[in-house]
Amino acid sequence: MPIEAPIEDLGLFDLFQLISLTDKRGILDLNDNVSGKKYILYFQKGCLSYIDITNRLKREFCKRDLMEESDVASIKGDELIDYILEKRLMTPNTFSVFFKQVAEEVIYSLFSITAGYFSFQEVDFDIPESLDLEMRIENIIMEAARRMDEISKMKETISSRDIILEVSSDISEKDTINLDPMEWKILSLLNGQRTIADLISEIGEDFAVLKSLYGMIMTGIITEKRIEIDDFIQGKEGIEKEVDIKIKETSRRWKKGQYEEGLKVLRSLKGMYPNDPRIIYELGYYYLAIGKYSEAIAEWNVFILLSDDNERKKEIGENLEMVKELQKRISNREVFI
Numbered sequence: 001m002p003i004e005a006p007i008e009d010l011g012l013f014d015l016f017q018l019i020s021l022t023d024k025r026g027i028l029d030l031n032d033n034v035s036g037k038k039y040i041l042y043f044q045k046g047c048l049s050y051i052d053i054t055n056r057l058k059r060e061f062c063k064r065d066l067m068e069e070s071d072v073a074s075i076k077g078d079e080l081i082d083y084i085l086e087k088r089l090m091t092p093n094t095f096s097v098f099f100k101q102v103a104e105e106v107i108y109s110l111f112s113i114t115a116g117y118f119s120f121q122e123v124d125f126d127i128p129e130s131l132d133l134e135m136r137i138e139n140i141i142m143e144a145a146r147r148m149d150e151i152s153k154m155k156e157t158i159s160s161r162d163i164i165l166e167v168s169s170d171i172s173e174k175d176t177i178n179l180d181p182m183e184w185k186i187l188s189l190l191n192g193q194r195t196i197a198d199l200i201s202e203i204g205e206d207f208a209v210l211k212s213l214y215g216m217i218m219t220g221i222i223t224e225k226r227i228e229i230d231d232f233i234q235g236k237e238g239i240e241k242e243v244d245i246k247i248k249e250t251s252r253r254w255k256k257g258q259y260e261e262g263l264k265v266l267r268s269l270k271g272m273y274p275n276d277p278r279i280i281y282e283l284g285y286y287y288l289a290i291g292k293y294s295e296a297i298a299e300w301n302v303f304i305l306l307s308d309d310n311e312r313k314k315e316i317g318e319n320l321e322m323v324k325e326l327q328k329r330i331s332n333r334e335v336f337i
Contacts, residue, residue, distance in 0.1 A: 002121040012111050013141060015118065019043050020137035026122040033115040039106070042125055048135045050127040051103050054080050060102060060204060061089065081128065096130045102204075103133055109206050111144040112151070147207050154214045161197040164225040165190055165213065167305055169274030177221070177301060182212045187305050192225060192275070243269065243276055250282060259289045277307035284316065293327045 003018075007030075010018075019028075025044040032039070042050040054077040061067040066089045075083050085092060167190060179187070186209065189199055200209045216222045246269050253262040263286045270279050280303045287296035300316045300323075307313055 002119050004117070004119045007113055007116045007118060010118075012113065012118075013145070015120070016137050016141055019120065020046055020141075024120070024122055025124070026120055027125060028118060028120045030110065030113070030118045031116045032113045033117070034113070039110060041107075042127060043137070046137055047133070048107065048137060048140060049132050050125075051107060051133070052077070053099075053103055053106050054078075056102055056106060056204075057084075057099070060098075063202075063204070066090075081131075092130060099131050100133060104135070105205055105207070107135070107140065108144050108147055111148055151207070151210065154210055157214055157217055158196065158210065161200070162195050164193065164195055165217075165222045166192055166225040166275055167302065168220050168223045169270070179216075179221075180212075182208055183216055183221075186212055186216070187222070190222065190305075191308075243273060243278060247278060247282060250286075254286075254289075259286055262286050263290070275306055277303050277309070277312075280306065281312065281316070284319075288319075288323065293323055293330075297323055297327070 003015075012030075015028075019026075023046055026042075028039075028041040028043065030039040030041065031037075040052040041048060057080060058067070058072045058075075061084070062069055062072060081095075084090060084095060089095075090098060167187065182203075182205075185203065186199060189202055194202070196210075196213060199213070200206050203209050213222070246265055250262040250265050253259070253265070263283070266279055266283050266286060270276075270283065273279060280299050284296045284299040284303060287293075287299060297320060300320050303316055304313050304320075
């Protein structure tokens, strides 16, 4: 006789503990009423052995350009793994590791489901031996509880996944930015339009993304996007025009060697539009012109993060290498006596 109930009546923590204590072998069907998604999990000998993540795998392989959308549509769910291995999209060992990484992320996300229905039935089943997760249920419960506790603390800062984030203007004051690969990846995706939910969907690692976002918000690297009153009054075109006029004004000062005066204009402009890459691009050159190498490096690091202009980014990347080398030589020179 299957065990069936709404998740509201028996939460997943209690359900997993019940399956563990009774050492049951069977299949758990789990429906999330909020997202409309369905999950199928396989248990045996006190372990979670397998989870059907077919749709997630399809998205991950398309995102990595390992499969085309047209191919995905034609492949049945139960044929996907055979297709991946037959087409050698990944080696068996690599796919096994990849499968387990994605599966774990999905499994821990299930504990945030608040409304839905589950049904557990004791039945025999077969799974590919190389994909046996062998995750002890008690370990899953402990790790899920730890993550839920962390997420609860993060909610004080990340109150909604609909928030749009942007690079903080304070980042220009940092000479260097030490970030891990996940944090750099997130920064590369911030475009003033993506919400936190969009970032999670794009990257695919719910907890890891939230943890990285929380860390960068707390250290002042990113912040919630501000909507200035001027944005409503002038509109985007008005802002573009104002910035263009001011930059043309500074170009005249540049030709006359009036670097300090040009800096004043650009700093004022940046105060109004802190994430406009055109302003930051100019600031780097002005700081360089008056010998403030650290400030130039800081501005250009931010420019590379914010700009979509690949040609300019290449130019600034080359400039950064030269300025850093010059700064190093100046710092390390021997005094001539």
